[in-house]
Amino acid sequence: QVQLVESGGGSVQPGGSLRLSCAASGFTFSSFGMRWYRQAPGKERELVGEIGPRGNMVVYPDSVKGRFTISRDNGKNAVYLHMNNLKSEDTAVYTCNAPVLGFWGRGTEVTVSS
Numbered sequence: 001q002v003q004l005v006e007s008g009g010g011s012v013q014p015g016g017s018l019r020l021s022c023a024a025s026g027f028t029f030s031s032f033g034m035r036w037y038r039q040a041p042g043k044e045r046e047l048v049g050e051i052g053p054r055g056n057m058v059v060y061p062d063s064v065k066g067r068f069t070i071s072r073d074n075g076k077n078a079v080y081l082h083m084n085n086l087k088s089e090d091t092a093v094y095t096c097n098a099p100v101l102g103f104w105g106r107g108t109e110v111t112v113s114s
Contacts, residue, residue, distance in 0.1 A: 002026035004098065004104060008020040009109045014086060014087055024078065033057075036081045039095070048081070051071070067086075068084070086112045094109075
């Protein structure tokens with residue numbers, strides 16, 4: 001059974017940091033690229049990071065470039081999103097995705113507020 005389970009969300013003040021984790025199971029994790037998306041209330045879902053199967057290709061949108069870092073540990077079947085210098089506009093539900101396979105997690109909520 002395929003599962004993607006996110007964790008690490010929470011509330012943080014502007015300028016703070018969080019590390020999100022996504023634990024994968026039920027498929028050969030090391031063979032597939034992974035993505036993190038976010039969706040803020042009333043807004044469309046936005047891609048915030050993509051990483052290749054071996055971690056050697058990463059992509060970020062301009063909105064998070066320089067602040068967010070996506071990484072993976074194929075030995076632990078996990079993908080991470082390191083978020084620094086968080087802003088109020090980063091408030092959203094963050095979800096991991098295996099795009100080729102079409103699998104999604106349920107998401108973890110991040111709130112950035114003073």
